Amino acid sequence: MYRKILITTDGSAVSQHTACAGVKFAQQMGAEVLALFVAPEYQYPVYVEIIPPSYPSEEEYVAQMRRLGEEYMGKIMRSAENSGLKHACTTAFSDTAALKIVDVAEQEGCDLIFMGSHGRSGWGQLLLGSVTNKVLSHTTKPVLVHRLINEPAAA
Structure with missing residues (x-):
């Protein structure tokens, strides 16, 4: 049914749980x-007027974010590899x-976008705004929302 699934992560415990x-x-x-x-970005x-010397350059920032992305996506890649699945990862800005x-x-x-939801409702959902809700409203592709009722323990 689905041949290629996009799995998103932001590095949080919720997104890591969802990625698994x-x-x-x-x-x-x-x-x-x-x-x-x-x-x-x-x-x-x-x-x-002058960029402080301690402020990272754009190249340093991009390199740091790519390293962070690889760290966040590492668990997904290892899990996919252990499952015998073809896999790739990308960091976008x-x-x-x-x-x-x-x-x-x-x-x-991708045939499907697989992402998580914190399970917030009412004012919590309204005030925070949800990347998942925005994806749902901007795509024509199927989106599978993995909803968590409770926050998983940080790894």
Whole structure:
């Protein structure tokens, strides 16, 4: 049914838990896994005429975010490899994570986007805004939302 599944992560305990569930689902489907970490765009210091020496350069920031993304996606890659699934990972940069997730799914030919939800409702959901809700409203692809009722323990 699904041949290529995009699994997103932000490195949180919730997204790591979701990613493990995503790999298990991909294994059941016999699908390829594409892991994605969306890092914020580099921000230049505002209202500063001279960039402080301790402020990272754009190249340093990009390299650091790529390392962080590889760390976050490492568990997904190991799990997919142990499950015998074809797998890849990518770090993308955008200040609108939801739109980047939709773009990557489209560009990479993914059949399904697998992502998590914190299970918040009412004011918590309204005030926080949800990347998952934004993805749902901007894509025509199927999205499987793995909802967690309780926060998993940090690993």
